[in-house]
Each structure stands twice: as C-alpha cells, then as structure tokens.
Amino acid sequence: MSMPINVFSEIGPLKTVMLHRPGKELGNLMPDYLKRLLFDDIPFLEQAQKEHDYFADILRKKEIEVLYLEDLAGDSLKNEKIRAQFINQYVAEACIHSQKLKEKVKIMLNEIADNRELIDKTIAGIQKVELTGYTAESLSDMIESDYPFIIDPMPNLYFTRDNFATIGNGISLNHMYSATRQRETIYGEYIFAYHPRFARKKVPKVYDRNEITRIEGGDELVLSNKVLAVGISQRTDAASIEKLAKNIFTKNLGFNCVLAFNIGNFRKFMHLDTVFTMVDYDKFTIHPEIEGMLEVYSIKPKSNGELKITKEEDSLEQILAKYLQRDFVQLIRCGDGNRAAAAREQWNDGSNTLTIAPGEVVVYDRNTVTNEALKKAGIKLNYVPGGELVRGRGGPRCMSMPLYRENLTE
Numbered sequence: 001m002s003m004p005i006n007v008f009s010e011i012g013p014l015k016t017v018m019l020h021r022p023g024k025e026l027g028n029l030m031p032d033y034l035k036r037l038l039f040d041d042i043p044f045l046e047q048a049q050k051e052h053d054y055f056a057d058i059l060r061k062k063e064i065e066v067l068y069l070e071d072l073a074g075d076s077l078k079n080e081k082i083r084a085q086f087i088n089q090y091v092a093e094a095c096i097h098s099q100k101l102k103e104k105v106k107i108m109l110n111e112i113a114d115n116r117e118l119i120d121k122t123i124a125g126i127q128k129v130e131l132t133g134y135t136a137e138s139l140s141d142m143i144e145s146d147y148p149f150i151i152d153p154m155p156n157l158y159f160t161r162d163n164f165a166t167i168g169n170g171i172s173l174n175h176m177y178s179a180t181r182q183r184e185t186i187y188g189e190y191i192f193a194y195h196p197r198f199a200r201k202k203v204p205k206v207y208d209r210n211e212i213t214r215i216e217g218g219d220e221l222v223l224s225n226k227v228l229a230v231g232i233s234q235r236t237d238a239a240s241i242e243k244l245a246k247n248i249f250t251k252n253l254g255f256n257c258v259l260a261f262n263i264g265n266f267r268k269f270m271h272l273d274t275v276f277t278m279v280d281y282d283k284f285t286i287h288p289e290i291e292g293m294l295e296v297y298s299i300k301p302k303s304n305g306e307l308k309i310t311k312e313e314d315s316l317e318q319i320l321a322k323y324l325q326r327d328f329v330q331l332i333r334c335g336d337g338n339r340a341a342a343a344r345e346q347w348n349d350g351s352n353t354l355t356i357a358p359g360e361v362v363v364y365d366r367n368t369v370t371n372e373a374l375k376k377a378g379i380k381l382n383y384v385p386g387g388e389l390v391r392g393r394g395g396p397r398c399m400s401m402p403l404y405r406e407n408l409t410e
C-alpha cells in the first residue's frame with residue numbers, strides 16, 4: 001500500500017475500515033438533552049457494544065482490517081508536546097466558560113497517563129460531579145447550574161462516516177452542522193497530522209474543519225474514480241460543495257464531476273446516505289419519498305479554474321447511467337416501494353448499506369422488507385443486529401469509514 005488512503009468507489013472490495021466502538025459517551029445521554037446531542041433515544045450500552053462487535057466481526061471474517069478511531073487517535077499523541085497540544089486544543093474547543101475551570105480540566109486530563117484512556121475520556125465528556133471541588137464561578141456557569149456537564153459527551157462518534165470522509169487518496173476533514181459534532185473532527189485532525197500510518201504520507205486535504213460552511217461525510221459518496229455524489233441536505237451547504245469541487249479538481253485527485261443531490265432539509269433524511277447508497281456497479285438503494293423532489297446538479301471544472309454547473313433534467317436512473325457509463329441502472333426501493341414500510345425502514349436505516357464488494361453489503365437485520373428487495377435484486381446480504389445501535393439514527397454505512405478499497409477493474 002503506497003498511499004494509506006485509497007477510495008475510488010463506494011463498492012470496490014473493502015480492505016481497511018475505521019470504526020469507533022460506542023463507549024461511556026452513550027452513558028452520558030440524558031432525556032432532557034437528546035435533541036442537542038442529535039439522538040432520539042437512549043441505547044442500552046452493553047447491548048449496543050455487542051451489536052457493534054458483531055458488526056466488526058463480520059468485517060474481519062471478510063478479511064477486512066478493522067481499525068478503531070480511538071486507537072488511531074491515541075497512537076497519534078506520540079510525544080509529550082503533541083499530547084499537550086491536543087489537551088489544550090480539546091479544552092479550548094469544549095465550550096468551557098471560565099479560564100479557571102479550563103485549567104482544572106486540563107489538570108484532570110493531564111493526570112490520565114495512558115493515551116488511549118485519555119482519548120476515551122475526551123469522548124465520554126466530563127460531568128460536574130467528577131471534578132473535585134467544582135464550583136460555578138462565571139456568570140454563565142451560575143446561570144447553567146442545573147446543567148450536569150462541564151464537557152458534553154460525543155455520542156455520535158460511532159458514526160465514523162461523518163466527521164471526515166475519504167475521497168480518492170485524500171480526505172475531507174469536515175466542518176459539521178452542529179456544535180456537538182464539530183468537536184469530533186479534532187481526532188481526524190490529529191490522526192492525519194501525527195499518526196505514523198498517515199503522517200508524512202502527504203494525504204491531500206480537500207476540505208478543512210476550520211471552514212465556515214458545513215459538510216458531513218454521510219453526504220459524500222464516491223460513485224466512481226471520476227464522479228462523486230454530494231448531498232445538499234440538513235448537514236451540507238451548497239457553498240461547501242462548490243469549495244470541495246474546486247479543491248478536488250485543482251488537487252488532481254482524478255475526479256472530473258461532482259453530482260450535487262438536493263435532498264432538502266429534513267432530520268429524518270439528514271444525509272444523502274440515509275436515502276441513497278450504491279450497492280453494485282449498476283444498483284443503488286433509494287428511499288421512494290425523495291424520488292419526486294430530488295434535484296441533481298452536475299459540477300465540472302472549466303479551464304479557467306471556475307466551475308460549470310448544470311441542472312440535470314433526466315430521471316435519476318438516466319443521470320446515473322450517463323455519468324457511470326452504464327446502459328442501464330437499477331434503483332432498489334426502501335420498503336420495496338410500499339409507503340409505510342419505506343418510511344419505517346428508512347427511519348431505521350434500511351437504505352443505509354455498507355457495500356464491502358460489488359453486490360455484497362452489510363445491513364441491519366430489522367429492515368426485513370427492504371432486505372428482501374435487495375435479495376431479489378441479486379445483492380448478497382450480511383446482517384447486523386440493529387436494535388440498540390439504530391437509536392442513534394445511523395446504519396452500517398454511517399458506522400464505518402473506509403480507508404482502503406481495491407480499485408475496480410470493470
């Protein structure tokens with residue numbers, strides 16, 4: 001492997017993937033703050049971990065190397081200087097009001113000698129009761145005296161798909177829609193800057209977390225080695241897609257077209273991958289509810305460095321067939337097209353498949369109607385139990401970040 005990142009499709013045989021095993025951060029979810037933390041319910045942590053381990057085992061049995069974000073991040077803090085810099089930056093971004101409190105938190109984190117444990121703690125968050133002698137000293141802390149946390153947990157981190165995305169040999173280090181998820185992007189920053197596997201390998205960066213407009217990995221799909229699809233959604237702005245496209249074209253990653261899919265601004269389909277994924281050379285999942293309203297724009301480079309943007313007028317099948325140079329493509333409908341089944345199963349990530357090789361995917365077992373439709377279309381399924389993991393509103397694609405896929409030959 002000369003380049004540590006190689007993702008030129010959504011379907012090429014998966015070789016290396018990054019996950020995050022849900023941990024104590026889920027134990028810090030409280031009913032009053034679910035919305036702020038982008039959760040709908042409180043998962044049973046031990047059960048969620050079992051389901052997640054099952055997911056990782058399916059991948060390992062397929063000889064896919066499974067790396068954990070928490071290990072990569074821990075191994076990135078290779079010396080005292082980087083570790084101190086990480087703690088300072090983490091605390092600076094943690095929305096702590098008073099300087100005194102920031103200093104106390106830094107002392108607490110510094111006392112954690114093991115880097116992996118330190119990373120776990122930064123993900124779990126810090127309750128006020130954990131800090132000995134905590135007293136509210138700033139006006140903001142006094143006003144928020146009922147709020148139990150000094151630092152919020154990061155319960156969405158097991159959706160490793162979102163905080164950065166791999167595109168070709170590069171990465172898009174994202175600027176997230178919500179304050180709660182923006183903090184997650186610090187791990188990607190340290191991993192790509194300092195982890196021995198990536199540092200000095202010059203991984204091109206096509207988006208940066210310090211940008212002001214937002215983009216999330218659930219919206220970034222690599223359809224082929226020439227074409228990307230990016231959702232304009234609740235999470236991703238049109239302006240970010242223009243910036244991403246310019247960077248991708250000028251950094252010569254090999255892509256010559258970005259298809260922007262406008263899916264509207266809805267919580268239930270927050271990212272493009274909640275309604276549309278690629279499962280084979282010519283097969284895609286789709287949630288029927290967005291089909292009518294979906295608009296697709298193609299973005300291509302002009303010779304003067306500007307972008308040529310065109311609204312595509314054909315049907316989705318025709319657009320995909322044209323850009324992927326296929327005679328015909330098949331859309332496999334969530335809920336097999338039944339309105340009630342589609343809505344229920346999309347909510348439980350029925351369209352959110354992780355493709356591990358052309359025509360072979362990982363799905364939640366619970367979405368029985370959609371899974372039958374996939375089978376009928378000739379797709380091979382590997383099932384993950386999704387009773388608890390699904391409560392965070394994400395499926396197998398959201399829970400995985402491919403780092404290396406074999407290139408396709410067809």
Ligand SMILES: NC(=[NH2+])NCCC[C@H](N)C(=O)O
Nearest residue numbers: 038159218271392393394398
């Ligand atoms: N790629 C995805 N669809 N990720 C799903 C993320 C779900 C997470 N609770 C959020 O709202 O951000």
